[in-house]
Amino acid sequence: MRLPFIPILSFCLIAPGLLSAEETMSQTRSFGTWTSPLSAQALVAGARGFSELGTDEASLYFIESRPEEGGRQALMRRLPNGEFQELAGPEFNVRSRAHEYGGGALLVGRRALYFTQFTDQRLYRLVPGAAPEPLGPGGDRRFADCVEDHPRGRLVCVQEDHTGEEEPRNSLVSLSARHPETPRTLFAGSDFVAAPALSADGNRLAFLSWKHPNMPWDDVQLQLAELNTGGSVHAVTTLNAGQREAVLSPQWGPDGLLYFVSDRDNWWNLYRMENGGTRQLTHAEFELGRPSWQFNQRLYVFLPDGRIAALSNDRGTEGLVLITPETGAVERLDLGFVRTNAIAVMGDTICLDAGFADRPGGIVAYDLRGGTLSMLRESQAATLPSEFVSRGEAVDFATADGETAHGFYYAPRNLDFRGPEGESPPLIVTVHGGPTSHTTPALYPRIQFWTTRGFAVFDLNYRGSTGFGRAYRHSLYSHWGSKDVADAVQAARFLAGTGRADPGKLLIRGGSAGGFTVLATHAFFDVFAAGANYYGVSDMEALATDTHKFESHYLDQLVGPYPAQKAKYRALSPIHHLDGFNRPLIVFQGLDDKVVPPAQSESIVRALKDKGVPVAYLPFAGEQHGFRKSENIVRAAEAELYFYGKVLGFTPADAIEPVAIEHLP
Numbered sequence: 001m002r003l004p005f006i007p008i009l010s011f012c013l014i015a016p017g018l019l020s021a022e023e024t025m026s027q028t029r030s031f032g033t034w035t036s037p038l039s040a041q042a043l044v045a046g047a048r049g050f051s052e053l054g055t056d057e058a059s060l061y062f063i064e065s066r067p068e069e070g071g072r073q074a075l076m077r078r079l080p081n082g083e084f085q086e087l088a089g090p091e092f093n094v095r096s097r098a099h100e101y102g103g104g105a106l107l108v109g110r111r112a113l114y115f116t117q118f119t120d121q122r123l124y125r126l127v128p129g130a131a132p133e134p135l136g137p138g139g140d141r142r143f144a145d146c147v148e149d150h151p152r153g154r155l156v157c158v159q160e161d162h163t164g165e166e167e168p169r170n171s172l173v174s175l176s177a178r179h180p181e182t183p184r185t186l187f188a189g190s191d192f193v194a195a196p197a198l199s200a201d202g203n204r205l206a207f208l209s210w211k212h213p214n215m216p217w218d219d220v221q222l223q224l225a226e227l228n229t230g231g232s233v234h235a236v237t238t239l240n241a242g243q244r245e246a247v248l249s250p251q252w253g254p255d256g257l258l259y260f261v262s263d264r265d266n267w268w269n270l271y272r273m274e275n276g277g278t279r280q281l282t283h284a285e286f287e288l289g290r291p292s293w294q295f296n297q298r299l300y301v302f303l304p305d306g307r308i309a310a311l312s313n314d315r316g317t318e319g320l321v322l323i324t325p326e327t328g329a330v331e332r333l334d335l336g337f338v339r340t341n342a343i344a345v346m347g348d349t350i351c352l353d354a355g356f357a358d359r360p361g362g363i364v365a366y367d368l369r370g371g372t373l374s375m376l377r378e379s380q381a382a383t384l385p386s387e388f389v390s391r392g393e394a395v396d397f398a399t400a401d402g403e404t405a406h407g408f409y410y411a412p413r414n415l416d417f418r419g420p421e422g423e424s425p426p427l428i429v430t431v432h433g434g435p436t437s438h439t440t441p442a443l444y445p446r447i448q449f450w451t452t453r454g455f456a457v458f459d460l461n462y463r464g465s466t467g468f469g470r471a472y473r474h475s476l477y478s479h480w481g482s483k484d485v486a487d488a489v490q491a492a493r494f495l496a497g498t499g500r501a502d503p504g505k506l507l508i509r510g511g512s513a514g515g516f517t518v519l520a521t522h523a524f525f526d527v528f529a530a531g532a533n534y535y536g537v538s539d540m541e542a543l544a545t546d547t548h549k550f551e552s553h554y555l556d557q558l559v560g561p562y563p564a565q566k567a568k569y570r571a572l573s574p575i576h577h578l579d580g581f582n583r584p585l586i587v588f589q590g591l592d593d594k595v596v597p598p599a600q601s602e603s604i605v606r607a608l609k610d611k612g613v614p615v616a617y618l619p620f621a622g623e624q625h626g627f628r629k630s631e632n633i634v635r636a637a638e639a640e641l642y643f644y645g646k647v648l649g650f651t652p653a654d655a656i657e658p659v660a661i662e663h664l665p
Contacts (some may be wrong), residue, residue: 003313010463025416031425031505032452032645034417035653038452040637042383044630045066049379050353050363052296053344054108060344060351060376061087061108062363063094068458071628075115075392076108077128078363078376088132093118096144096295098160099595100625104144107155109177114155118144123155125177136175136183144295147196152231153177156186156196156205158645160297160549172196172207174231186233188224190533192216192550194295197250197258203227206250206258213553213561216292217246217436217466217473222260239273246470248289249299253325259308261289261299270310270323281328282351286314287467288321289437295618301345303368309350311340314395315406315466316438320352320366335366335373341440353377353440358389387415390451392441392459397494399463403475405487406468407460408441409500414452425456426648427501429492429528431517435484435558436473438465449637453652456501462517480513480558481540481572485520489527505529505648509640512536512596512625519604521575523581529649530584532640535596535625538604539576540569548594578607579597584614584664586643588636590623614664616643 047066051073060078065071071285073094075087081158090095095118098100107114113126116136122138123146135155136143146157156175161169170192172184187193190209194216197206205225224234238248245264253259258273258280268289270281276398282288288310289299300310307311308323312332322331337353348368355361392408399405412425415429419425428450432439439459447457461467462484464476476483488508496503508528510518515536522531537543544555544562560568564570570576585608589601598619618639620632637656642656646664 002305020326026416028412028420029417029454030650031412031419031423031502032648033653034412034414034452035452036414036449036452038384038445038449039387040400040449040634040641040654043449043637044633045381045383047380047445048362048594050377051342052103052106053298053342053353053363054106055344055346055351056108056110057346059105060346060363061113062342063106065628067628067630067633070622070630073105073118075113075126084130084377087113087126087128088115088124092124092132095609096142096164097121098142098144098158099293100548101294101550102144103294104146104158106296107146107148109148110150114146114148114177123157123175135177135180137180141183145194147198148177149174149198149231150177150204151202154231156198157183158193158196159183167552170549172205174271186231187223187236189236190221194292195248195250195297198250199258200256201253202231204252205233206252206260208247208250213556215436215551215554215557216248217263218557219244220247222247222250224258231605232604240278244664247365248292249297251300251302254302254306255639259300263287263289266469266471268470270308270325272325281321281325282330283328284312284330285469286312287469288312290466291434291473293434293437298343301343301350303345303350304348304366309343311343311352316408316440316461316465316467318355318440318467320350320354333366339440340487353379355379355440357391357441357443358386359443361442382451383445384448388413388452389443389448390457394441395458395495397491399483399661400486400490403463405460405462405491407458407462407491408439408463409466409495410447410451410457410459411500412451412456414454419454424499424502425454426505426507426644427456427458427492427495429488429506429508430457431462431484431488431508431514432458432460432465433510433514434466434478435462435464435480435513436466438467446637453641455507456495458491458495458501460488460491463597477557478560479514480555481520484513484517485524488517488521489525492527507531507644510534510536515596516540516574519585520572522583523574523577523584526580526582528583530586530644531586533595533601533604534584534588534636534641535590535601536587537596538574538575538600541566542600542603543596544569546597546599551595575604576582578611578613581608581613584643584647584661586616586640586659586661587618588627588639589617589619590625590627591619591621592623593625595625606659609662612663614647614661616659616661618659 044067096116098103105116120138124132140162142160171188248261341353390410390413509532511534515533
């Protein structure tokens with residue numbers, strides 16, 4: 001239920017009555033009505049998302065998502081001279097549907113590239129300059145996370161087989177790297193497999209496996225397969241038998257040893273197999289890992305000087321660290337990052353997708369020799385002047401039951417306007433999906449869209465979020481629908497109590513699992529004036545019986561085994577608690593969503609209409625779980641703003657196509 005990507009600096013709060021020099025030049029206008037330099041169209045204009053970075057000796061390769069092309073993911077190369085090329089034609093959309101969330105759709109091989117085409121789910125081989133050539137079957141067989149077995153002329157991949165009517169079957173398979181052939185099964189002894197890693201001599205294959213009801217951030221087995229000369233598996237050993245841990249990103253180092261990330265000491269740290277045992281290389285009290293919602297979550301790379309560069313997450317703020325394996329020393333690089341993703345290395349240069357707090361991010365290159373950082377390809381043109389940017393303030397607050405939750409507060413900011421004297425702004429509490437995802441204080445246009453119009457935003461890292469250790473991440477287990485909901489409510493009350501939000505103008509928005517939280521706050525609390533639900537869960541019971549394999553038992557962990565705890569599912573589901581549901585709601589839904597099917601949104605909309613609660617519904621044809629098409633992203637943002645204006649009684653400065661809201665006085 002994670003939201004896929006479709007594209008801590010603090011500030012001082014100025015006491016009421018004390019205006020900065022900039023603010024004395026601004027005019028007073030009601031919150032929400034400010035004219036913003038960031039239009040809804042600017043949210044997607046020229047926007048790009050980057051993933052799956054890979055390199056050869058001369059070039060950088062990556063996947064680039066483009067909202068203006070319906071969310072198509074293009075295969076790109078950056079040449080040594082800095083020129084960018086699209087390698088496959090516009091008819092190719094490089095995206096796997098394995099696990100529905102995909103990932104692992106690109107492999108940079110020694111002499112060719114290999115990628116998954118979205119429309120037919122076939123693997124293709126591409127030699128730059130030539131046309132892509134299909135490999136293996138497609139259709140009901142989905143491929144991801146491929147590695148090259150060059151001496152044997154084959155690929156080793158994860159296959160998700162949807163042939164037949166039973167649950168899809170996940171396995172490790174091999175298939176020719178040069179011509180179409182039927183895949184050959186190497187390992188099929190678990191519900192799920194991921195992250196195959198082949199040793200340099202080709203004799204050992206490490207990979208991850210797990211079984212229902214676990215997710216890949218719960219109890220994961222690190223497997224080691226011995227391969228014979230022909231490439232068949234003749235022995236498989238579980239290297240972490242008896243250890244409950246979430247293992248991530250196994251890789252063979254230049255020293256011939258197997259490295260991996262584990263959270264066995266509460267934090268995702270780096271480990272190495274040596275002398276028949278396991279050695280913990282780092283002892284950081286922050287994360288060197290993240291939940292594997294998608295395949296090919298590369299977390300670290302080996303550098304020529306023997307060190308390791310790794311992505312980090314310290315309580316929501318991400319960065320880049322350098323690790324010396326022999327000493328365990330961890331050096332944090334102060335490069336201004338607050339969001340990091342998709343790392344690769346080429347010689348002495350580290351390439352990654354990074355985000356900043358005050359300017360657009362993109363693919364950057366860090367030169368280890370010179371210590372210099374350069375931007376290779378921006379994710380979006382700088383559409384918002386820096387002086388209009390609201391920076392996130394890290395906020396910790398006490399939960400209703402005496403624990404601590406976290407988030408980032410963004411104050412309204414627009415140099416041309418200020419709110420009326422003595423008034424506090426409306427607040428939008430934003431709830432991420434997952435629920436194991438997390439938010440960072442990076443410059444997100446989706447947040448600045450609101451702050452430049454006079455809204456405050458609180459981006460919530462409720463209990464269950466990543467970046468705070470395994471215990472915090474698992475604290476939501478058996479408590480989904482209670483702790484996350486209580487945290488959203490408590491965050492709003494806390495900020496209103498400190499004067500940073502108007503207690504009568506509290507709003508909440510979220511998607512997927514976050515959309516469920518929106519619905520639950522409406523059903524069980526009378527705190528928020530309105531809510532925006534993006535493809536959220538209204539009926540836990542329906543989700544438990546109607547979702548895809550990857551998450552089909554996730555609710556066993558979050559709620560409890562079904563149907564044994566059917567009563568609990570009904571007790572937590574907003575659809576069964578309409579008596580308390582009185583505040584206006586707007587609902588957005590992709591009609592091709594297989595993760596949270598449209599029936600989840602349609603049922604709550606129908607029920608609220610029957611009850612007479614103000615409700616608006618915007619379904620989008622051709623969209624799946626998370627909107628990718630630019631026109632739909634724009635329409636959703638404008639519709640949500642229009643909706644808030646109608647509910648709170650203000651007229652936005654933007655010219656917006658009206659939204660039909662039933663039962664609104």
